[in-house]
Amino acid sequence: MLDADMNFRYWKRLTQKYIKRDRNFKAFVAIASSATVGAWVAGVYVGAWGTDILSYGWKILSGFSAVLAILLPFMKYPDIIKTAASLSGNWWGIKNEYEDIWRRIESGGQNGFEEQYRSVRTSEIQLIKQEIGIPEDQGLLRKAQREVLHANRLD
Numbered sequence: 343m344l345d346a347d348m349n350f351r352y353w354k355r356l357t358q359k360y361i362k363r364d365r366n367f368k369a370f371v372a373i374a375s376s377a378t379v380g381a382w383v384a385g386v387y388v389g390a391w392g393t394d395i396l397s398y399g400w401k402i403l404s405g406f407s408a409v410l411a412i413l414l415p416f417m418k419y420p421d422i423i424k425t426a427a428s429l430s431g432n433w434w435g436i437k438n439e440y441e442d443i444w445r446r447i448e449s450g451g452q453n454g455f456e457e458q459y460r461s462v463r464t465s466e467i468q469l470i471k472q473e474i475g476i477p478e479d480q481g482l483l484r485k486a487q488r489e490v491l492h493a494n495r496l497d
Contacts, residue, residue, distance in 0.1 A: 343437065425472060429473060436465055443462070
């Protein structure tokens with residue numbers, strides 16, 4: 343149950359991290375490209391491109407934004423976001439199923455929960471298979487672990 347809670351929190355935060363990273367990279371490319379075009383136009387009218395140190399900055403910024411625009415599709419952030427969001431939601435469901443089993447046991451229901459437990463464990467295996475290939479973030483993992491321990495007064 344605690345592992346499912348930790349996984350839910352981890353995948354939720356990882357989704358948020360990649361959404362923010364994807365948005366920021368795309369915004370940078372859009373702003374840098376627009377600003378570079380504006381700087382080119384201003385440079386043509388001022389005639390300062392060949393000698394002005396500012397012109398080198400715009401050239402570097404333009405080159406960097408072009409390289410980033412080329413690399414963004416290979417980073418596969420939308421795919422990572424989709425998978426991480428799905429994992430977060432599925433781990434939330436598993437966490438809730440474990441809580442249901444826990445409540446049944448606490449209320450004295452000793453029979454019938456084994457089949458539900460096996461079913462939940464099978465679902466976990468499918469989620470673990472989906473996790474393969476997504477970059478791990480040890481810092482977010484430790485943060486999720488600390489939150490679960492704190493939320494359950496185990497720290």
